Structures are given as C-alpha cells and as structure tokens.
Amino acid sequence: MTIWHFLPYLSTASKLGEPVLSEANVNSNTISQLNLTDTDRNKTNASVMLSVDSNLCYEGTYDIAKAIDELLTRKPKEIALDLSKVGIVDSSGLRSLLRARKACEEAGVQLRIESASKCMERALVMSGLAQAFQMTNRVQSTWLETSSSSLVAPHSESDSSCWAVREYVAVSDPYVISLLRDRAVAVAVEAGATDAAICDIQIAVGEALTNAFKHGSPHKGIDKIILRCFRCKEAVAFEIEDEGNEFDPDSIPEPDPSKMCDNGMGIYLMRQAMDKVEFQHNCPGNRVRLLKRLRSEQSSRLI
Template sequence: MKIVTDHHGDGRACVVRIHGEIDMVTVPEVQGALESVMNRGCLNVVLDLQKVSYMDSSALGLLVWADRALQPKDGTLVLAGADRNVSRILEISGLVTAAPTLTAAADAADALSGLELSDAPDEPLWVREMAFPAHSASLARMRADVCEVLEPLEIAESASFDIRVAVGEALSNAIRHGSPHGEDDAVSVTVTAYDDRVVLVIADSGAGFDGESSSNGDPYASSGRGVMFMRALMDHVEFSPLPGGGTAVTLVRHLGKTAG
C-alpha cells in the first residue's frame, strides 16, 4: 500500500491519497495516516479513493472511527473518487448519509473546492427572490422554479440534481414544520449567484428549527433524513432563527467553474 498526504491552504484541509486495497491488514496504516493529519490540525480530510481497488468491512469500521474522531472537532471527511465497485460497498453501508461528518465527491479536486470556499465576495452576480404558499401540492413547482432560476449558471447535471434534492428537503421541512397556518403562510427562497458558488436561503415562519436530524442516524427511522441529505449534498448548510419568528436555511454549493 502507498499513502500520500497533501496539506492545503492553512492546513485545515488535506488530502490523503490511498493506493491499494483497504482491508484488515492495511486499515491500521490508513488510520495512522488519518490520525497524523488530524493531530496536525487538519479538520477537513479528503480521503482520495481513486486508486483503491478493494474495500471490506474493516474499511467501514475505519470510517466509523474517523467520523467519531471528527465530530467533536466539527470536522468533515470527504470520500472522493471511489470507483463503481467501492462506491457500491459505501452505498450498501449507508455510512455517507448516516454519519454526520461523512460526505462524498466525484474526485479530490471537487472535494477541496467545496472545503476551501473563501468568504463570498461583496457583490453577487445576481439575486433572485421567490415566495410560495406553504402547500405540499406546490412542492414540485417550487423545485422546478428554483432549478429554472439556476439555468443561466450552466451547472453540471449532477450538481444541479444535488441542489434540487437539498432545496426540496429544505422546502419540505418549511412546509411541514415551519408553516403553522398552512397555506396562509408563505415560504420564501432567495437565490444568490457568485463567481464560484450559489447560495440558496429558504425561510419559513414557524416556531424554529435547529437543524438536528430526528432520525439520529437510524437507517430504519420513518423520517428525519432530510437534514442528512442536505449536509451530504451541499458544501455548507446553516440553520438560523429569524427575528420575527421562523427559520432560515442557508445552502451553499460550489460551482466548480466561473458562473455564466
């Protein structure tokens, strides 16, 4: 096995590139590499799996360990570049959606672009605001309208789908939990485009929500996975109380290229 570690920016983001197979024999070596970068202050770890040809249950145990190690530090572990076979193992495990710190990316470069987002520039390219009645029958139209607004940015199809799902989950929560008066309440969506990212804010008028998933990572829970989906699909998710009551959910997605 070969392990190569690269630190980026201020050292809070790093890439651990694995070459070979991850099993009970090699897991201690990989864990040692992860411990080393975490001890040096790396809280956002990209585990590059592009050159990994095999992964078994021992590797899944390693990911559980990493999740528990990063949670108290508000860190993130991004699994990048997994091929079809390794992705299948990760899919079966359900860890990417269940573990709070784990996300996935197409490759290491895409993962880093999301982790190293700088402060947004003062002037956006444009801002669009929309308001909808808080009715579940409007959900499909709401998602479609948001996607239509994003079309000028020429976002990759996979990223556009991720945004659609994350926005859909935020809208569903706003209707289900943030609209005490039903259709008499309104849900607003503000879309702000920058050169390197898109920021979407979904606001409701409910009693407030802190962003904690009610499923608690239980794969058999009947509900409560929406927040996990948002955090897994977006580069940044934030829940904020509104002064007049209600909650604003901010979703940030890196565009990976200059916006149109």
C-alpha cells in the first residue's frame, strides 16, 4: 500500500520517501474558482446569457446564485445559463442552481440551461433536475445505463491482495476536497474508466469528501480525512473516513425534484452514481465505501 500524508492547509504534500508536492502546484490544481461571464451586460429587458466556466462544486459554487440575483435587478425576461465548461458538479452546485431557479420564479423570470457539459448533464439526470430545467429530451439516454456484473469491494485486509491500494491522509480543510477527489479520479483513469464512469466518481467521491469535512470534522484543521483508493481490472473502490459522530444515512429522505428540495441530495447522488455504497461507523468516525464497476464480466468476483 502506498500512503500519502497531506499537511495542514495543503502547503505541502509528501509521499513517503519521495519529494514533496509544491504549494504552487497544489494551489493551481485544486482550488476551484467560479468565473461568471455576463455576455449581454449592456442589454436590459431581454434574454441574458450567463456563462459559467469553472467547476460547480463545494469549494466554489456560492456565487452563482448571487450572480443571478444581480442579473434580476436588471429585470430581464429570461436568463440563459451556459454550463458547457463546467467540469465537476456536486450537490452544492445543484443547490446553487435550485436557489437561482427559485429566485427567478419569484421574480417571474424564466431560467433555462442553454448548454451543459456531459458531467453537468449527468448530474442533472441523476438528481432528477433535468426535467425541472426542461432538459429531459436533450440529455443522452446512455447516461442512464448501468452494469450488471457481480463484484464485491474489499472489506478486510485479506481482500487487499486482489487490489492495488493507495491511501491518502489529510488534515480537514476545504481545499483537500479537490485534491483528494483528483487523486481518486487519477486512480480511475489508471484503471481504464470511461468518461461517464469518471463523471460518476467525481460526483460520488466529492460528495463523500464534502460530507467528511462539513459533518465529520468537528475540529476543523485538526481532524483527519482518509481516502483509500482500490483498483483492479474490473472495478475501482474508494473508502472515505472521518472523525465525526455517528449518523444514520437511511434517515435522510431522498430529495424530491418536483418540490425543488435539496435536502439529502449528496447521499442520493452517491447512490445514483456508484454501483455499491456502504456506510460504517466507529472507524473511529464514519466510513463510506464506494464501488464502481468498469467492466461487465459476469464471472468476476473479487473477495
């Protein structure tokens, strides 16, 4: 097993026995900034296009609803969103879109999505929000396909012999979400994951890491977040551990897109994106295990 330890505030990252990862590299690759472009700034009482050219994830989504609020002061008839450059989206990004849509409804302004990246489309389909944004006929049906192979994720030390394993340990900080999510995606790429599978892994692992920071780190900047990545020919699996109090994931209701409610969206997206999701407690905190099948060999079973 290869183990990385990330120091507080992501100033450095060290692989045991190898050079450190520089602060410049960490900051430039992991911090998601939200860039908004109003393409019709000089027009009033017309259709306004708002382009979002960064990720819609926990680390950088809070401004999109504010940008919509600012546009509403110009009293446009319609606001169109260009989300074609969004690479990563999670429940925080979807919540931002829900708040923006609610504000537009209250103002009597139509909010529509003009274009969206494949990962953005996938998140909208999985969350059930594609219909709310009138995108049902535009997204590809292939986003809904699932595999039927029977793989079992590793659940003890004896299972690890079948998998290539990497472990990352980080101090709880909002910036580690992007950093660790990128590490998980890199493992999936090494395993031969397709673009659709990578989108799913970005969503699910990002949700689990966000929960570990928001809800599983009572002492921010002190508690640890652990990511383990397992890779084999047929699948990838991920374990995310925190130091938080026990919770019951089944007590959280599924979101209802028809009511524009965002509660429970994170766990719901994890279950939609991955083939298997398990929760454990007292590890010493919470542990979520995620499995994604990459191939559909019916005879494959890893124990």
